[in-house]
Amino acid sequence: MNAIILTALWGVVMMFGGVFFKKRTTPKYWAIAGIVIVLIANILEFFGHPFFNVDTKEMLRFDSFGLHFNNIAFICTLIFFLLNGRDFEKIGLHVSEYFSLMFFVLCGVSILSSFNTLLLLFLGIEILSIPLYILSGAEKRNLKGNEASLKYFLMGSFSTGILLMGIALIYGGNSLGSFYINSINLGTGNLSVLIAAGLVLILVGMSFKVSAVPFHFWAPDVYDGAPAVVTSFMMTIVKVAAFVAFFRLFQSSFGPMQHQWQTLIVVITAATLFIGNITAVFQKSVKRMLAYSSISHAGFLMFTLFALNDTAKEGLLLYAAAYSLATIGIFAVIIKMVDYSIEGFNGLGKKQPLLALTSVIFLLSLTGIPLTAGFTAKFYVLMAAVKDGHQLWLVVFAVVCAAIGAIYYFRVIQAIYFKEPVPGVNDEIHVSSSFKFLLVVTAALIILLGFLPGLLIDWIYY
Amino acid sequence: MLGTYYTFPELLIWIPFITGLIAIFIKNNKSVKMFALLSSIATLVVSVISLCYSDVAHHPEFFYYNNVSYVWMPYIGSSFSVGLDGMSFLLTFLTALSYPLIFAATYKTDYKNSNAFFALMLLTQAGIMGVFVATDALLFYFFWELALIPIYFLCSRWGGEKRIFATFKFFVYTFLGSLLMLVGIIFVYVHTPSVSADSAHSFSLNAFYNAVLTPGQQDWLFWLFFIAFAVKIPVFPLHTWQPDVYEQSNYPSVMVLSGIMVKMGVFGMIRWLLPIFPAALAKFDHLVMVLCIIGLLYASCIALYQNDLKRFVAWSSIAHLGLMAAAIFSANNLGLQGVMLEMLNHGINILALWIIVDIIEKKTGVRKISELSGLAGKSPSLAIFLVIIAFANIALPLSNSFVSEFLMLNGLFQFNIWFAVFGTLGIVVSAVYMLSMVQKTFYGKANGLVEKAQKMSAGQGIVLFVLVIAILFLGIYPEPVIHLTQTTVTDILSRIH
Numbered sequence: 001m002n003a004i005i006l007t008a009l010w011g012v013v014m015m016f017g018g019v020f021f022k023k024r025t026t027p028k029y030w031a032i033a034g035i036v037i038v039l040i041a042n043i044l045e046f047f048g049h050p051f052f053n054v055d056t057k058e059m060l061r062f063d064s065f066g067l068h069f070n071n072i073a074f075i076c077t078l079i080f081f082l083l084n085g086r087d088f089e090k091i092g093l094h095v096s097e098y099f100s101l102m103f104f105v106l107c108g109v110s111i112l113s114s115f116n117t118l119l120l121l122f123l124g125i126e127i128l129s130i131p132l133y134i135l136s137g138a139e140k141r142n143l144k145g146n147e148a149s150l151k152y153f154l155m156g157s158f159s160t161g162i163l164l165m166g167i168a169l170i171y172g173g174n175s176l177g178s179f180y181i182n183s184i185n186l187g188t189g190n191l192s193v194l195i196a197a198g199l200v201l202i203l204v205g206m207s208f209k210v211s212a213v214p215f216h217f218w219a220p221d222v223y224d225g226a227p228a229v230v231t232s233f234m235m236t237i238v239k240v241a242a243f244v245a246f247f248r249l250f251q252s253s254f255g256p257m258q259h260q261w262q263t264l265i266v267v268i269t270a271a272t273l274f275i276g277n278i279t280a281v282f283q284k285s286v287k288r289m290l291a292y293s294s295i296s297h298a299g300f301l302m303f304t305l306f307a308l309n310d311t312a313k314e315g316l317l318l319y320a321a322a323y324s325l326a327t328i329g330i331f332a333v334i335i336k337m338v339d340y341s342i343e344g345f346n347g348l349g350k351k352q353p354l355l356a357l358t359s360v361i362f363l364l365s366l367t368g369i370p371l372t373a374g375f376t377a378k379f380y381v382l383m384a385a386v387k388d389g390h391q392l393w394l395v396v397f398a399v400v401c402a403a404i405g406a407i408y409y410f411r412v413i414q415a416i417y418f419k420e421p422v423p424g425v426n427d428e429i430h431v432s433s434s435f436k437f438l439l440v441v442t443a444a445l446i447i448l449l450g451f452l453p454g455l456l457i458d459w460i461y462y
Numbered sequence: 463m464l465g466t467y468y469t470f471p472e473l474l475i476w477i478p479f480i481t482g483l484i485a486i487f488i489k490n491n492k493s494v495k496m497f498a499l500l501s502s503i504a505t506l507v508v509s510v511i512s513l514c515y516s517d518v519a520h521h522p523e524f525f526y527y528n529n530v531s532y533v534w535m536p537y538i539g540s541s542f543s544v545g546l547d548g549m550s551f552l553l554t555f556l557t558a559l560s561y562p563l564i565f566a567a568t569y570k571t572d573y574k575n576s577n578a579f580f581a582l583m584l585l586t587q588a589g590i591m592g593v594f595v596a597t598d599a600l601l602f603y604f605f606w607e608l609a610l611i612p613i614y615f616l617c618s619r620w621g622g623e624k625r626i627f628a629t630f631k632f633f634v635y636t637f638l639g640s641l642l643m644l645v646g647i648i649f650v651y652v653h654t655p656s657v658s659a660d661s662a663h664s665f666s667l668n669a670f671y672n673a674v675l676t677p678g679q680q681d682w683l684f685w686l687f688f689i690a691f692a693v694k695i696p697v698f699p700l701h702t703w704q705p706d707v708y709e710q711s712n713y714p715s716v717m718v719l720s721g722i723m724v725k726m727g728v729f730g731m732i733r734w735l736l737p738i739f740p741a742a743l744a745k746f747d748h749l750v751m752v753l754c755i756i757g758l759l760y761a762s763c764i765a766l767y768q769n770d771l772k773r774f775v776a777w778s779s780i781a782h783l784g785l786m787a788a789a790i791f792s793a794n795n796l797g798l799q800g801v802m803l804e805m806l807n808h809g810i811n812i813l814a815l816w817i818i819v820d821i822i823e824k825k826t827g828v829r830k831i832s833e834l835s836g837l838a839g840k841s842p843s844l845a846i847f848l849v850i851i852a853f854a855n856i857a858l859p860l861s862n863s864f865v866s867e868f869l870m871l872n873g874l875f876q877f878n879i880w881f882a883v884f885g886t887l888g889i890v891v892s893a894v895y896m897l898s899m900v901q902k903t904f905y906g907k908a909n910g911l912v913e914k915a916q917k918m919s920a921g922q923g924i925v926l927f928v929l930v931i932a933i934l935f936l937g938i939y940p941e942p943v944i945h946l947t948q949t950t951v952t953d954i955l956s957r958i959h
Binding site: 368369371375379382386389395396399400410414419452453458 | 534535536537538603604607608611615618619625626630633634637638641642644645648649651652686
């Protein structure tokens, strides 16, 4: 509860603060202060000290899994604000409002990690999405940004509609007439037409949100068109929060009839992995390549839904942290560049050795090389799928796709270290030493999680 | 810590790993070279001391698979366990011996960013050592990949013009192979019995040996593991990366790749493939062996027509490893003993061969066989070395390979006479291409290029001398090696049959 209330409050503070802040650099510090407060409050709640005792009629349930996910999301946001806080000033004039919208998104994130009824799920999704429709079009004079915003809005409201339809059918179909996700959990005996149809519609609606194939068409354009700072946030924290909601809902509501819908997940997973990886190979812009690669990561995250066991739960959190940290890190470097093409990275190893080294660690983590968090995350989700024991070909297919993933990530690594710089492209990259230090911290976290995943996972069972 | 000899397998990993990390910060070209050489000598010293304890009869504690085991990820049943048995002793010794020789032989060569170069070389060594001593499947996988990443950067950064693409092909092949193995590891893990209260399954080697797998499961798991190891060795038809990488890369990396890293594949098959999937082995051994023998003959025939010395050595190496892989799958005492011995011998021989090719290229500026002739007149000592090494490569009696290839062919013979026949044919062809290479490059009339040639450096001379002594010693008295690895072979065979 701490996180939900404080993020919403801080969003309001930031919004009205915009009127009073004299300098454009001020909101950044307020935002950082805000996220630190939210993080501390959430950690306190995690250890059993909630500030607010609101009777939600069990519509929200704060378990260690959800609160721990909040911790991860807020830490990632903190790192993101510290790394990219200044880049919000480049988007436009309304810096304070951008941060305010970010906090509303975080409010949605905390609702999605603790919802207990379908109504709150819907509310969380909406609170999460609406600020993002605005943020993705924040660069008002950028045509691609406008396109992204409109596309995201249309597709987003469309998918929310489908989700809502599914919720209605589930509500009508279960004999208790309940929105509570636990009470829908009725087993295969109650699988009526209404429930089945509702389940499929919810699956489709959520697949839209996590950009799983074939509901991914908005993702590359939106991620490419939105300002790079916003993309970084959308691709990481927002996406994994949607996955946590997806997982929470399906584990609580539809777990017993897993084998009825598992085939659907298998098809979506295979398609997501395939399309995401194959298309990413052909991209020339690193930003767009990462957009497609985020689809392929969605494919790996789908494995947690496929398996729905304890290992999947652990894997989901680990993957959320690993993927978010690495993507935020690599995006922080990209944002400092003028030219986003792969050639723009040529010779970075000579121009900025430290930036190059950390970028390579981020890319290795995204590829899934051992000793980075990306590996342990992939390892966990694959282990969850193998433990489930069905459809093992999918696991083999996934690792083949991971090997394809190496092709496009390593193309950037090759550009960084083995190619000569192109004159006139990204000649001037100015970064402060605190930025460098933070990149090193992020890379160190990734490596730490790469050989001690227990540091993160153990807290689920706190 | 240093006081107990239990820590040897750890030291073999940590010395190169830590010195590798330190080497990044030594900017001076000369001092980083010296530093790397000293580090590799330190590793060699540890390895030699560990060999003194290798006598299992007097030090039974070394026969156990886990000499050291630390808690690493108890919640999934994985631990940092390393240990040495006969085969590990042999291969860690080969690795420890090769590195100082490589550094000494290429001591005169200068590199751009030499600190990064030597750091990556040492990190590769740490990874390789880890592969050979790990007794935990997940740890094994970690090291397997950790050996790959630095060598990828080494070969891509320093080398010929097409190095980036060639090395990348190698990387994707191996990465795909190891990911498939990872799926296999996870699957076997899920079927292991529990060994501790913390987790339901375990990644330890013993748990893997005791995993309950139906023959049907073994069938496809076998191939998942096999592909990973076969890419590294490489077994036909997964060999296509090798000639390109050998041609394009710098010499020290190629020496590491061909001398030591290919042994990772052989080692993996013996330790992680045969004993875990005996039922699948019985089913597929003929098929695999056909692939190996095809590779042997095919590579030998291609080696006959190679003009580039580097490609020539690459193809001859594929041929030798084809025979080794075939002998593994004969799965009998003679065959496996032959493989053990040949792992050491092949490492020594190919290292010597690369050093000579390096000297030739440095001296004359070319490595085309057609452009070279009459080198013997200019540097007779090099010619003597090359002839001995060439003889060792074609397994002449008194040379080291004779014993090992004799054992391997004997193993094949026991398995199926026709494989032995074709294997021997491969050796005959190897005599043809080796001798014709020696003849074309070293004898005949000296041409202008060769006239410019200078004497080899003292370092190279010493290294070649050491290697030739090793070749002759192992050819005359291979007993110590056979004694060392016998327990491993017996153990592996007892798990197969």
